[in-house]
Amino acid sequence: MSQDRPATAPARLPGPPRRGPGGPMGMMGMPGEKSSNFRSSGARFLRELRPERPRIVAITVLAVASVTLAVIGPKLLGSATNVLFNGLVGATLPAGLTKDEAVAGLRAQGNDQFADMVSGMDVVPGVGVDFDRLGRILLVVVVIYLGSFLFGWVQGRMTAGVVQRSVLRLRADVEAKLHRVPLSYFDRQPRGELLSRVTNDIDNVAQTLQQTLSQVITSVLTVIGVLAMMFWISPLLAGVALLTVPLSMLVAALIARQSKPRFIDQWRHTGELNAHIEEMFTGHTLVTVFGRQEESAKTFAERNEALYDASNRAQFISGTIQPALGFLANLNYVIVAVVGGLRVASGAMTLGDVQAFIQYSRQFTQPITQLASMANLLQSGVASVERVFELLDAPDQTPDPDEPARLPDRPAGRVAFEHVAFSYTPDAPLITDLSIVAEPGQTIAIVGPTGAGKTTLVNLLMRFYDVDEGRITLDGVDTRELTRDELRGELGMVLQDTWLFGGSIEENIAYGVDGATHEQVVAAAEATHVDHFVRTLTDGYATVIDDEGAGVSAGEKQLLTIARAFLADPTILILDEATSSVDTRTEVLVQKAMNALRAGRTSFVIAHRLSTIRDASSILVMEHGSIVEQGTHDQLLATGGAYARLYESQFAAAVTEEA
Known part of the structure; x- marks a missing residue:
């Protein structure tokens, strides 16, 4: 559609023109500029999971079962170690003695340290390893770990379902939102940036949720369970192990705080790069024709480098969490091992309990490290979901009336603009006090220089935008009193x-009519001069084309869109210079097709080739949002005004070209 609004776009790489259905194209503020609130965005996304609450409860129950069994395992393995170690030590002691007598004998021999250790063990002097008991314990351990695995496996399956259904709803919400936002929203958003939010950001949210939802629950429960077992085994060692926790949390918090803005930058630069790629690939031919490949590549390199820098910083900073916490975990392991060894030597603890405690200390630090490492994913995921929420929070178009007016089954097609005023921005009025009437069956041609307001009239008629003052009526009914679907259906x-x-x-061709039959499609094609070239194709009407219309010429594509409109059988027809991009020979066919389409319909024709509108019922000449002349082709030529000057300039240009 013709662009006739004043552009206010910032300086940018020259390339193919950006076209849109309306609104100023310069207001392209990138997201991520306002301060981000991770806590509120994360809480809001958790509220989006409410439909999955029963399944999340089930996941939590499974996680409790899995973690409980996993936590019991080390204690049982410690018991197995005690059975083995007690048997080995018992076999070295004289048979027939009690444990107390054996300890006393060791002290009498001067082996006080060995005696202290034996006093804290459950040994029978002269008796070796009880392999039956050891086997039973190990069998129980295998069953427990197998049960933990099965519960964890079911939990993972359910988690995947919860995540995918949640993301499915999020995508559906975004799709529905895109149909509710006003056209001005798309005018202000680069297409690649918008696509990045709808695809990349939602995919990143899905990945984050998949990797953190189950893991967070499991890690928290593991910390709680392991901590309880540690205090049960040895409050002293538990206190020693906990000394590193505040330090780990401090380190994780400091690193996470530094990574937050980096992830915001990462996804903002991703959107900018996608916007540039989409724009340059869409207009690749023009970029090549005008020799702008080098500038395009330079801009790509700059934005790619910016994305690399932001991603590198984000990943590097967040990536330091795990090695830092790993160092603290190893330090904790050394302390526990030394203190535990001293406790075994003094007889205050058994070797199996120390072994179990070391395992628990590992299990304790591991989920803390995982929770801290998940800050990497969480920061990235929340940054993405915040960008999606910015889209979902965009203002909706004004709603349809609760009790809309209704048009007759076949409206007459009288259109009236009554004292209409409109501006895209409050400080730049475009149309002021415009009044025109199109009677049923008339063809109203609109001409004028770029920026005069021609396309704006069409946007207002279609209710892509609403008027600021005045009203537009269809058969006497204010279009704002109709639903948009009913209005646009005409x-x-x-x-x-x-x-x-x-x-x-x-x-x-059948796109605009649900359930259109093959015969109806062919009839529309015949009426608009499409049938003759379609039948020359190998597969005829079954010929598959892509979204760029590959395999058909520009004129044939235009004829297909005319056939589509003909089949829809609208009351009012809007033609936006449909012949401007075709050759003269094809223009004749297109013009005939449009004449067939316009027959009996109220038509608005935006024209640049004035020769195509000579038979219009009325021609409106617009300048700066106002109608400066109105009349038929002959009347306007006779007045010698703006229309005559436009017509003469085109005629003179044509003569010059022929010469």
Whole structure:
């Protein structure tokens, strides 16, 4: 559609023009500039998980079962170690003595340290390893660990379902939101940036949720269970082990605080890079024609380098969490091993209990390290979900009335602009006090220089934007009193920029009519001069084209969009210079197709080639948002005003070209 709004875009790489259905294209503020609130964004996303609450409860129960069994394991293994060690020590003591007598004998021999250790053990002098008991304990350990695995496996399966359903709803919410936001929102957002939010950011949220939801629950429960077992075995060693926890939390918090802004920058630069790639690939031909490959590559390199720097900083800073906490965990291990060894030597603890405690200390530091390491994912995931929430929080278009007016089954098609005023920005009025009437069946042509407000009239009629003052009526009904669906159901558009989607030619023609039959499609194609070239194709109407319309020419694509509008049978037709990009020979066919389409319909034609609108019922000449002339082709030529000057300039240009 023609761009006739004043551009206020910042300086940027020259490239293919950005086209949109309306609104100023310069207001392209990038996301991530405002301060981020990770806590509120994270809490809001957790509220999005409410539909999964029963499953999350089940996941928690499974996690409790899995962690409980996993926590019991080391204690039982410690018991197995005691059975083995007690048997080995008991076999070295004289048989027939009690433990007390054996300890007394060792002290009498001067082996006080060995005697202290034996006094704290459950030994029978002269009796070796009880392998039956050892086997039973090990069998129980195997069953416990197998049960922990099975509970964990079911938990993982359920977690995957919860995550994917949550992300499914999030994608559905985003899709629904994109249909509710006003057209001005898309005018202010680079397409690649918007796509990055809808795809990359949501995928990152899914990955973060998948890797953290189950792990957070398991890690927290493991910390609680292991801590309880540690205090049960030895409050002293538990106190020693806990000395490193505050330091670990401090280190993790400091590193996480430094990584927050880095992840915001990472995803902001991702959106900027995607926006540039989408724009340059879409306009690759123009970039090549104008020799802007070097500038495009330079901009890509700059944004790619910015993304690399931001990602590198984010990953490096957050990546230091695990080695830092790993060092503290190893330090804790050394302290526990030394103190535990002294306690065994003094007889205050058994070797199995020390072994179990060391395992628990590892199990205790590991989930803390995992929770801290998950700050990497959480910071990135929350940054992404915040960008998605910014999209979801964008203002919706004004809602349809609660009790909308209704049009008759077949409206007459009288359109009236009554004292309409409109501006895209409050400080730059575009249309002021405009009044026009299009009677049923009339063709209203709109001409004027770029920026005059031609396309804006169409945007207002379609209710892509709402008027600031005045009103627009269809058969006497204010269009704001109608639902947008009912209003747009009476309107058909053929744009200067053709739009086709990946599918067959028949599917493209039938796009605007649900349940259209093959016969209806063929009839529309015949009426708009499409049938003759479609039948030359190998697969005819079943020929598959992509979204760029590969395999058909520019004129043929335009004819397909005209056939699509013809099949929809609208009451009011809007044509936006549909012949501007085709050759003269094809223009004749397109013009015939449009004449067939306009027959009996109220039509608005935005025209640059004035020769195509000579038969219009009324021609409006617009300048600076106002109608400066109005009349038929002959009347306007006779007045010698703005229309005559435009017409003469085109005629003179044509003569010059022929010469």
